[in-house]
Amino acid sequence: MEPDTRPEAAADGAVVEFDAVTKSFGADAPALDEVSLTARAGEVVVLLGLSGSGKSTLLRHVDGLQAPTSGRVRVLGTDVGAASSRELRRLRRRVGFVFQQFHLVGPLTVLENACHGALGGLRAPRLGLPLYPRSVRRAALEQLDRVGLADRAFQRADTLSGGQQQRVAVARALLQRPEILLADEPVASLDPESAHQVMELIRAVAAEERLTVLCSLHQVDLALSWGDRVVGLRSGRVVMDAPTAGLGRDDAMAVYSRVGAPAPAPAA
Numbered sequence: 001m002e003p004d005t006r007p008e009a010a011a012d013g014a015v016v017e018f019d020a021v022t023k024s025f026g027a028d029a030p031a032l033d034e035v036s037l038t039a040r041a042g043e044v045v046v047l048l049g050l051s052g053s054g055k056s057t058l059l060r061h062v063d064g065l066q067a068p069t070s071g072r073v074r075v076l077g078t079d080v081g082a083a084s085s086r087e088l089r090r091l092r093r094r095v096g097f098v099f100q101q102f103h104l105v106g107p108l109t110v111l112e113n114a115c116h117g118a119l120g121g122l123r124a125p126r127l128g129l130p131l132y133p134r135s136v137r138r139a140a141l142e143q144l145d146r147v148g149l150a151d152r153a154f155q156r157a158d159t160l161s162g163g164q165q166q167r168v169a170v171a172r173a174l175l176q177r178p179e180i181l182l183a184d185e186p187v188a189s190l191d192p193e194s195a196h197q198v199m200e201l202i203r204a205v206a207a208e209e210r211l212t213v214l215c216s217l218h219q220v221d222l223a224l225s226w227g228d229r230v231v232g233l234r235s236g237r238v239v240m241d242a243p244t245a246g247l248g249r250d251d252a253m254a255v256y257s258r259v260g261a262p263a264p265a266p267a268a
């Protein structure tokens with residue numbers, strides 16, 4: 001039998017590995033301080049922490065938008081700090097990103113916004129829906145169907161509700177056929193019902209595609225409902241790393257206590 005030479009196939013199934021990662025911006029206290037964590041294929045990891053605790057910085061290291069000051073980040077077999085710009089571009093094609101503010105192009109149709117998920121794999125920029133290959137348009141429609149919005153395909157994106165726009169952003173990310181999905185406070189701008197729908201959708205696609213999800217949230221209840229694991233950050237340090245099964249709301253809330261207050265210890 002041929003040996004499995006795929007670089008991403010770590011023996012323990014780890015697809016994201018942070019090893020003593022510190023990220024400093026100038027003379028300020030580091031945004032990430034000796035962070036070590038692992039995410040495995042198909043795992044939904046929720047990041048909790050106060051504003052400024054380092055959640056976005058951590059996510060930006062996973063798709064190589066930022067490189068560590070020290071320590072090592074390894075994602076799908078790529079050492080992010082040592083990768084060439086070509087290797088980083090290749091990595092980013094395998095990592096989808098969903099943002100709090102959706103980042104759709106409002107005047108364009110829902111379908112064209114979904115098609116943007118294919119841009120990383122196309123040779124030239126596409127201006128206008130007809131310039132996308134038919135296969136891309138078909139795949140984008142399938143993803144819109146999956147998020148329940150196929151009937152809105154030819155509507156302007158900015159005429160949709162916030163929850164619907166975020167579902168379009170998920171469809172756009174899925175068009176990339178990512179192996180990792182990063183979500184930076186994806187439901188912070190949504191009402192509770194829409195937030196629930198978006199988290200349910202992310203959870204469902206993670207299960208169907210064995211996607212690894214890293215998602216920052218401010219809502220502890222959503223974290224406990226939808227995550228497999230909670231990683232708590234405080235001032236750039238991991239102060240909690242625990243499975244959600246058996247984790248109580250008060251345990252998770254301890255992440256938000258101020259410096260000096262006790263918090264659950266990181267998992268061994």
Ligand SMILES: Nc1ncnc2c1ncn2[C@@H]1O[C@H](COP(=O)(O)OP(=O)(O)OP(=O)(O)O)[C@@H](O)[C@H]1O
Pocket residue numbers: 025030031049050051052053054055056057058
């Ligand atoms: N490009 C940058 N230049 C300088 N400082 C930065 C930069 N990016 C982040 N920081 C700092 O790093 C720290 C962590 O920021 P980060 O955005 O990662 O926190 P966060 O937990 O995602 O916050 P929020 O919940 O408000 O989004 C903050 O002190 C922030 O000011």
